[in-house]
Amino acid sequence: DTEVTQTPKHLVMGMTNKKSLKCEQHMGHRAMYWYKQKAKKPPELMFVYSYEKLSINESVPSRFSPECPNSSLLNLHLHALQPEDSALYLCASSQDGQGHQPQHFGDGTRLSIL
């Protein structure tokens, strides 16, 4: 078990559906991240929130929409996804937003797009 909690663990959705991935941490970390990981590839950064503000958006398609309601929560809203979006979606948090501290990952949400 990790201190970063992601829900759901698995999600199957059609291309016209709208769903959300959720991430929660109670370590007092001030930076939170969304990554996408395909099989046998390293995690690919999508978004970074630092002190609840979006600081990095790695040219992610608009069908992915992040939200940070407070310092402990991070959501990823999904709409009109494509089959190639099927992947493991990882949330991570770190103590600061400066990159000096390690990132701690949740267990991930395995997403399948039909």
Place this chain on the structure above:
Amino acid sequence: QKEVEQNSGPLSVPEGAIASLNCTYSDRVSQSFFWYRQYSGKSPELIMSIYSNGDKEDGRFTAQLNKASQYVSLLIRDSQPSDSATYLCAVSSTGNQFYFGTGTSLTVIP
């Protein structure tokens, strides 16, 4: 483009041997270095952080950093079958972005 390179492997070692994993990076101003272990189908798990030149030991794991050579390594002593996983090197310079290597697949043979 900031690059982090690792040998993809697979690296196979017999049980009880030392496994040596290597990582090079391109950004000279990189300040923080991390090793993660990832089992198949699971999320990355932090093993070691290292920030200054030299060795850092934690149990069976030793991280080594040489900033002049832009090189960081991970040694696993007394390798166990449970160490079989993919090991990811991550490097951070300015800002809050990590750059991950492609990972090295390690298999420890009983």
